Amino acid sequence: MDFEVGKLYHGFRFMSESLIEEINGRGRIFEHEKTGANLISITTDDDNKVFCITFKTPPPDNTGLPHILEHSVLCGSRKFPAKEPFVELAKGSLNTFLNAMTYSDKTMYPVASRNEKDLFNLMDVYLDATFFPKIHEIEEIFLQEGWHLEIRENNEPVLSGVVYNEMKGAFSSPEMLLMRKIPESLFPQTQYGKEPGGDPDEIPKLTIEKFREFHKKYYHPSNSYIFLYGNGDLDKQLEFLNNEYLRHFTREKIDVEIKLHPPFERISEKTYLYPISEHDREENKSYLSLNYVVGKSTDPVLYMGFDIIEYLLMETPAAPLKNALLKEKLGEDVFGIYERNILQRFLSFVVKHTTYEKKERFVGTIFKILESMVERGIDKVLVEAAINAKEFALREADFRGLPKGLVYCIHCLDSWIYGADPFIHLRFEPTLSIIRKALKEPFFETLIEKYILKNQHGSIVTINPKRGLQKEKDLKAREELKRVVSGLSKEELEDISRKAEALKKRQLTPDPPEILEKIPLLSLDEINPRAEKLPQERHEINGRTLLFHPIFTSGIIYLNQIFDVESIPAEELPYISVLSYLIAKVSTKSFHYTELANEIDKHTGGISFFPSTYSAKDTDEIYMPKYIARSKAFVNKIENLVKILKEVISGTVFNDKERIRELLFELRSRIEMSINLEGHSYAIRRLLAYYSPFGRYVEELSGLNYYRFITSLTSDFEKRFEELGERLSSLCKKIFSKNNVLLSVTADAKDYVKLEKQLGEIFEGFSDHKGETIKYEFSELDGNEGLLTPGKIQFVAKGYNYRRLGYDYNGTMLVLRTILGLDYLWNRVRVQGGAYGCFARVSRNGNFYFCSYRDPNLRETLEVYNGAGAYLKQFDPSEREMRKYIIGTISKLDSPLTPSMKGEVATDRYIRGITYEDVQKARDEVLSTDSRKIKRFSEMLDDLMKNGYYCVIGNEAKIKEHSDLFARLVPVFQA
Numbered sequence: 001m002d003f004e005v006g007k008l009y010h011g012f013r014f015m016s017e018s019l020i021e022e023i024n025g026r027g028r029i030f031e032h033e034k035t036g037a038n039l040i041s042i043t044t045d046d047d048n049k050v051f052c053i054t055f056k057t058p059p060p061d062n063t064g065l066p067h068i069l070e071h072s073v074l075c076g077s078r079k080f081p082a083k084e085p086f087v088e089l090a091k092g093s094l095n096t097f098l099n100a101m102t103y104s105d106k107t108m109y110p111v112a113s114r115n116e117k118d119l120f121n122l123m124d125v126y127l128d129a130t131f132f133p134k135i136h137e138i139e140e141i142f143l144q145e146g147w148h149l150e151i152r153e154n155n156e157p158v159l160s161g162v163v164y165n166e167m168k169g170a171f172s173s174p175e176m177l178l179m180r181k182i183p184e185s186l187f188p189q190t191q192y193g194k195e196p197g198g199d200p201d202e203i204p205k206l207t208i209e210k211f212r213e214f215h216k217k218y219y220h221p222s223n224s225y226i227f228l229y230g231n232g233d234l235d236k237q238l239e240f241l242n243n244e245y246l247r248h249f250t251r252e253k254i255d256v257e258i259k260l261h262p263p264f265e266r267i268s269e270k271t272y273l274y275p276i277s278e279h280d281r282e283e284n285k286s287y288l289s290l291n292y293v294v295g296k297s298t299d300p301v302l303y304m305g306f307d308i309i310e311y312l313l314m315e316t317p318a319a320p321l322k323n324a325l326l327k328e329k330l331g332e333d334v335f336g337i338y339e340r341n342i343l344q345r346f347l348s349f350v351v352k353h354t355t356y357e358k359k360e361r362f363v364g365t366i367f368k369i370l371e372s373m374v375e376r377g378i379d380k381v382l383v384e385a386a387i388n389a390k391e392f393a394l395r396e397a398d399f400r401g402l403p404k405g406l407v408y409c410i411h412c413l414d415s416w417i418y419g420a421d422p423f424i425h426l427r428f429e430p431t432l433s434i435i436r437k438a439l440k441e442p443f444f445e446t447l448i449e450k451y452i453l454k455n456q457h458g459s460i461v462t463i464n465p466k467r468g469l470q471k472e473k474d475l476k477a478r479e480e481l482k483r484v485v486s487g488l489s490k491e492e493l494e495d496i497s498r499k500a501e502a503l504k505k506r507q508l509t510p511d512p513p514e515i516l517e518k519i520p521l522l523s524l525d526e527i528n529p530r531a532e533k534l535p536q537e538r539h540e541i542n543g544r545t546l547l548f549h550p551i552f553t554s555g556i557i558y559l560n561q562i563f564d565v566e567s568i569p570a571e572e573l574p575y576i577s578v579l580s581y582l583i584a585k586v587s588t589k590s591f592h593y594t595e596l597a598n599e600i601d602k603h604t605g606g607i608s609f610f611p612s613t614y615s616a617k618d619t620d621e622i623y624m625p626k627y628i629a630r631s632k633a634f635v636n637k638i639e640n641l642v643k644i645l646k647e648v649i650s651g652t653v654f655n656d657k658e659r660i661r662e663l664l665f666e667l668r669s670r671i672e673m674s675i676n677l678e679g680h681s682y683a684i685r686r687l688l689a690y691y692s693p694f695g696r697y698v699e700e701l702s703g704l705n706y707y708r709f710i711t712s713l714t715s716d717f718e719k720r721f722e723e724l725g726e727r728l729s730s731l732c733k734k735i736f737s738k739n740n741v742l743l744s745v746t747a748d749a750k751d752y753v754k755l756e757k758q759l760g761e762i763f764e765g766f767s768d769h770k771g772e773t774i775k776y777e778f779s780e781l782d783g784n785e786g787l788l789t790p791g792k793i794q795f796v797a798k799g800y801n802y803r804r805l806g807y808d809y810n811g812t813m814l815v816l817r818t819i820l821g822l823d824y825l826w827n828r829v830r831v832q833g834g835a836y837g838c839f840a841r842v843s844r845n846g847n848f849y850f851c852s853y854r855d856p857n858l859r860e861t862l863e864v865y866n867g868a869g870a871y872l873k874q875f876d877p878s879e880r881e882m883r884k885y886i887i888g889t890i891s892k893l894d895s896p897l898t899p900s901m902k903g904e905v906a907t908d909r910y911i912r913g914i915t916y917e918d919v920q921k922a923r924d925e926v927l928s929t930d931s932r933k934i935k936r937f938s939e940m941l942d943d944l945m946k947n948g949y950y951c952v953i954g955n956e957a958k959i960k961e962h963s964d965l966f967a968r969l970v971p972v973f974q975a
């Protein structure tokens, strides 16, 4: 329908409308007359519709108020008084996105769905949650999501809470600590100096009164920003918003200014300590950062300009500043941070694994390099390459698993909530054409001079390591807590245990059916019974298979070359992963690595290399080790893409010792970062390696064994460099062979003929190596390890292979996974245990496991896993409950794929031998699941847990306390 500017539509005044050609959409701006609520809509033909309501929520302190509130409002509301409507939606809606996010000055509540009715249901639950949450009546919500005190046996007081543990996990890595301290140093007087997520040391200072007040003040339509996106019926959506919610409110004046911090008179300096393990070295473990406030996010030219500046100074292998800092040996890892999603954005230069004494040289080098860049001008080839890389990403708009509308919403908020045009960042063409001036004029140079060299609003933040600091802090906190508790009166102690008991009681009492039924649920006939068919044609090229996926891709070709690597001997396996990190970042015969990086950015959307291991569809004893070269470019650049790929594949040389040293130390640092933050993925790989041949292979390429390999390679670098170079060169010949390759292409059908001709040429770069398939015999890994880190929390994994115990795969298992993950584990491990997350995974090849995430416990969590079978025995859901789990399972199966992802999924299935019939059969089995079929898994779960292994990674002291559980304790980070 057409909207007329100035008119009222269901209480919304229509303010303006315009085309946003860049995203093929029509943007409209409304204001709700009665309340002043802000609303924008973007109408496109995308059926993945998005709704989001956002409130400005500047944090007043470091107690995590906005974050705890974000969790809590989703725990029951006026119309939907169930304990956790959010979880009910996760169990049983067709959402393609469902979450809430706390930022430094706002809180977002976005949902997405391709089904119109479903979207209205999601909107209803989310709006009721934000405007009418139960937090004002039910204290236990705050105790559960925020923090509470429990007195355990031996009178030991313990602090717990979901956000409390989530943030303990977030603060477990030095990078996260640094990321917190930088804004604190730059904005000491405004909201950005506060921690919106909550500093675990300060969360227990938050009172329930302050918490409730914060909601009353900020969660009001007059402080709201409502976003609608997609092919939905806008008129109907406005009607719903007004009738059901907004018209019941009146306009209020809410004092919620996002403050600009005044500039500094001079750069400030701050130093902090962070904990490292007692087994780790203290030398060379500091972090140095130089940080600058670089303008407001309402200026589109600065917004995009500094994005590109950060990339060209600190990210690309051609980055002159990064390379200078490495050459000067200022640190083992160098990276940039450009903080988005705040009004006053900042840019940081960071060196990691360095010493405090290098601070002057670090700052001096940055100034020297930037001054000479400003004086002499930045290399125009680099400028062009960096702009092209940005432009490709903008035009491609491939956000993988995230709905497009959600990403656009985040961009809109970057200007909208600060009073500027909401569509200014989506309309990127005018900005790009201003930025392209940089190809001829000193554009970036001017920005660097103004916002860095001549800017005093900056800081130097250092964090230094301290061995055993975590233990010291834990001990102090424990003593302090004991002291506080021992000073409490009898009444106060009774109050604590009364609260803890009330909380436990609420957690253990299931919602009655009539309460759960208030949450809307689709019927099964609203679900498409057919699985989506992914287009795939089989062609032949130079005697090898080419899989073609004719899909509309906006003029882009996605080309994956998939090589068999089953002839690579066991001792060379970790080198495959090393190769992935180095290739395309070191020089080739024709190009220095900086030139190569620029070539790649100028002509392609990026190329990357990585190993990928596929297990056979019905056993993990047979697996297909592959190596993938992934690339993309605009179709009219296919010739350049092929040329670059040929050069990298056949012409890479591994003789630049300094460059390879830099990259290996960077690699080591990046792995350490990911172990701290993503410990669960390491725990799972380790667990699978205990019993699965497939898992054992993967461990060598990407698990803890691989990390050990990298540490020894870096420590012995001098001795091993020569051998390394030879191995990598010979590995290239073995891998990139015309006898090994499978091509997978995704592009518009009309482009195929043109592509085929070019793709033939790619074979000129391949060797004709022929290898024998190797049967790998790895040394056994003893199971049940405790892996010690200086982190504050644990990741607990346990599992086994059900096929080995005589059970077969069935689509019903996918529903089982939903039930276990969102009901059993959610209630026991998250709600009662206080862990931030917990999930079950089931694979066609027989592997089944549980894993927890940022978990304060370990023994209790393992006991929960062991009890899964008993839980199923008495599992007795109504028809409605069962339908909910089925719909939730289908929503995961149907999560929308971008064109590149469709090609990848189709190729994976081809390699594993999974047919469309297999996929359809599993879907049929999901749709026909009933409680009887689920209950039958009880025995299987008991069997799995009885025969299963486990692996725990996390807090050193905690694991040692429970050392009786483990076959051995292994420090992860060792000097």
Ligand SMILES: [Zn+2]
Pocket (backbone or CB within 6 Å): 067, 071, 163, 166
């Ligand atoms: Zn959270």
